[in-house]
Amino acid sequence: MINVFRKIWLFSGKEKGNLKKSIFAAFIHAVFNAFQFVAIYYMLECLFISKISTKNIIIAFVILMISLLGKIVTQNISQMKQTHAGYFMAADKRIELGEKIKKVPMGFFNSFSLGKLTTLATTNLTQIESWIPVLLVNVLGGFLNTCVFVLAIFLINIYIGLTALVGMTVFLMVTSLMEKRSRKNATDMANIQTCLTKNVLSTLQGMQVIKSYNLGGENNKNLDDAIDNSYKTTLALEKMVIPYTVVQRIVIGLTIVAMLFVSIRFNISDNLIITDAVMIMIASFTIFEGLIGAGSNMAILRIAENAIDSYEYVNQMPILKEGSITEPIKNHNIAFKNVSFSYDDRPILKNVSAEIKENTMTAIVGPSGSGKTTFCSLIARFWDVNSGEILIGGKNIKDYKIENLMNSISMVFQDVYLFEDTIENNIKFGKQNASHEEVVEAAKKARCHEFIEALPEGYDTIIGEGGASLSGGEKQRISIARAMLKDADIIIFDEATANIDPENEDKLKEAIESLTKNKTVIMIAHRLKTIRNADQILVLKDGEIVERGGHEELIKNNGLYSDLINAKAKAESWKLSNKYRIEL
Known part of the structure; x- marks a missing residue:
């Protein structure tokens, strides 16, 4: 007792x-x-x-x-x-x-x-x-x-x-x-x-x-x-x-x-x-x-x-140890040096080395399970590497305060999570003190202003937990508006255009180009339109970088990248045969 x-x-x-x-x-x-x-x-x-x-x-x-x-x-x-x-x-x-x-x-x-x-x-x-x-x-x-x-x-x-x-x-x-x-x-x-x-x-x-x-x-x-x-x-x-x-x-x-x-x-x-x-x-x-x-x-x-x-x-929950660097990150060059990472006993990345220069776009491509999402998540310290190091501005990311590191990174995920709150507050999530005008401007750039205005309460509309009351494309555009408003220097896109409907894809492409101007961008994507103009393409397979270079260069190599692009083009051109076509 x-x-x-x-x-x-x-x-x-x-x-x-x-x-x-x-x-x-x-x-x-x-x-x-x-x-x-x-x-x-x-x-x-x-x-x-x-x-x-x-x-x-x-x-x-x-x-x-x-x-x-x-x-x-x-x-x-x-x-x-x-x-x-x-x-x-x-x-x-x-x-x-x-x-x-x-x-x-x-x-x-x-x-x-x-x-x-x-x-x-x-x-x-x-x-x-x-x-x-x-x-x-x-x-x-x-x-x-x-x-x-x-x-x-x-x-x-x-x-x-x-x-x-x-x-x-x-x-x-x-x-x-x-x-x-x-x-x-x-x-x-x-x-x-x-x-x-x-x-x-x-x-x-x-x-x-x-x-x-x-x-x-x-x-x-x-x-x-x-x-x-x-x-x-x-x-x-x-x-x-x-x-x-x-x-x-x-x-x-x-x-x-x-x-x-x-x-x-x-x-x-x-x-x-x-x-x-x-x-x-x-x-x-x-x-x-x-x-x-x-x-x-x-x-x-x-x-x-x-x-x-x-x-x-x-x-007893494990925690990521924080560094002591609190001053704003001014140089946004990113470097992977012999990075290896495993989930439990399953290796995901194996001795990966790469350089991502400031104010450039790097595309990450590869088959499913090759380690693309893990590659990006390690930059934001969602996990810590098992060996090797990741540098931003020449300093190990472990040396930064986590809050300081995340202030420099915006992430747009394939699976978007929105909170049970107003649309405006969801967009303001990365910048709590933003004005309504700033929210509207970001929404317009992300091509979601029109559908928001059509909702019963506009920007004050309460959305269901996880964004259940919105379509996949609508949630994705709100997520991009959120990233635009935060205006971080490093932007990571994990299949950001995966749920965008075809009629808005071109508009959103323009918005992404506006968002990523003068930014360090890492993009996971399979669509040719989103990676053709990347300054660098890293091709992952089984946790290793097997190819790197520009789009035209990699196409000429006739390697894995070329195979992925051809397979994607073939899949997108697939049609039902006349036998199964439905006449409307």
């Missing part, structure tokens, strides 16, 4: 002060709660000596009012402080998680890590913000409340006090056994919750495929199993707690009976006055309520503790 409180205390961070105040207020609340028994004791004493006057009633009333007002004030303070502590300690951890993710290599993210991180940011931290402060204060407050009453009984009669203390000790022993027993179930529950989140995410992200292959309902076995396991684990935890809860109630019941018996026995033997005996008998039915509440919350507190333990996953 002490270990649980220690973990919560360490996890609370800057909110330790609020937790202290909340617990102290809960203790004072227990003291004020005891005042009502002072009033009852006073009235009983007056009753038994047949001396009840208006003055006595007023005194008892004042004591009760002090108890009531004190309880209201202290409970309000305790709840406000514990609520503040809960929400802000979770908020701080979410911010910390967000900052950590920015520094994690992209290779870290997979279906497991995404499920784990989603569970951490949602379920686990929600449990922490909602449960931990409340449970902590309730457990300690309930325990302190009972301690105050037991201490008061000791002052009245040491033997009855010992009876209450023995019952309290046995109760805590049972609670400790329950807490230890709940450890395995709580750990299993956390693992099951992660599995459930991962399967829900996978199902939602792959809904189009699931529907197209009729794999919904009973056929979606992984999700069904995850839901069933979550149900069984939660039910098992509840069933596990029930026997211990029953024993706790029995212990408290027997303790109350014992206190009543001892009080009556001492009163009969004239060792306890009638006022004290009656007062103890009345108090015995209420003094353990706080302890019962504390015991009931211990199993749930264990689950919350497990949520804290799960956050250790964030502390």
Whole structure:
């Protein structure tokens, strides 16, 4: 139990002060709660000596009012402080998680890590913000409340006090056994919750495929199993707690009976006055309520503790080490020197060396899986090289602060992700302080102004998460507008024109030429139109550069580049035969 409180205390961070105040207020609340028994004791004493006057009633009333007002004030303070502590300690951890993710290599993210991180940011931290402060204060407050009453009984009669203390000790022993027993179930529950989140995410992200292959309902076995396991684990935890809860109630019941018996026995033997005996008998039915509440919350507190333990996953996440160079990058020559990189044990790039001069366009081509996207991603430090080095402006990219490095790079991906926000804010993502006029200008250059204006709310239109409410070409053009607005000196295009419709391709080509003027450009593309005028073409195969040079030069070489271009031209000229042609 002490270990649980220690973990919560360490996890609370800057909110330790609020937790202290909340617990102290809960203790004072227990003291004020005891005042009502002072009033009852006073009235009983007056009753038994047949001396009840208006003055006595007023005194008892004042004591009760002090108890009531004190309880209201202290409970309000305790709840406000514990609520503040809960929400802000979770908020701080979410911010910390967000900052950590920015520094994690992209290779870290997979279906497991995404499920784990989603569970951490949602379920686990929600449990922490909602449960931990409340449970902590309730457990300690309930325990302190009972301690105050037991201490008061000791002052009245040491033997009855010992009876209450023995019952309290046995109760805590049972609670400790329950807490230890709940450890395995709580750990299993956390693992099951992660599995459930991962399967829900996978199902939602792959809904189009699931529907197209009729794999919904009973056929979606992984999700069904995850839901069933979550149900069984939660039910098992509840069933596990029930026997211990029953024993706790029995212990408290027997303790109350014992206190009543001892009080009556001492009163009969004239060792306890009638006022004290009656007062103890009345108090015995209420003094353990706080302890019962504390015991009931211990199993749930264990689950919350497990949520804290799960956050250790964030502390163990690998991070890309930052350099110390913060001044703006002025020279944008890029050099790969004997660069090798592998995903786990699968080599992607093998001893690659290349030079990309400032203010030139370099096209990267090659078969699928040759390492083109990885080549570009390494420049932005989405991953770190296994060996060799990448230089920008003559300095290793590892020597720059990541923020400083990324300020000089804009990336336009083939798979565009747009946030659930307005179109204007999505375009402004790379330049938060941009004016509306700058956004419109970038949109016009990217040839997306017209379709944005046609939307119900124009630039203030909220788009679905991931840009689900837009077509592929529309999302791509917004992504290019975003890059234009950022106006970085190095621009990386990963199949930037892949989803552009034919009628806008020429316009977008002009926009890209405008965007890339006086920039260092790296472009992954298969379309001849987008790479014909490149200053340099690097041809990758199996993680190695097998050809390099200009378009005309590589065509004459009749090598892999020539084969790729011919294959692409042949594919684009393919038509249905008359046998399968549909007349409209």
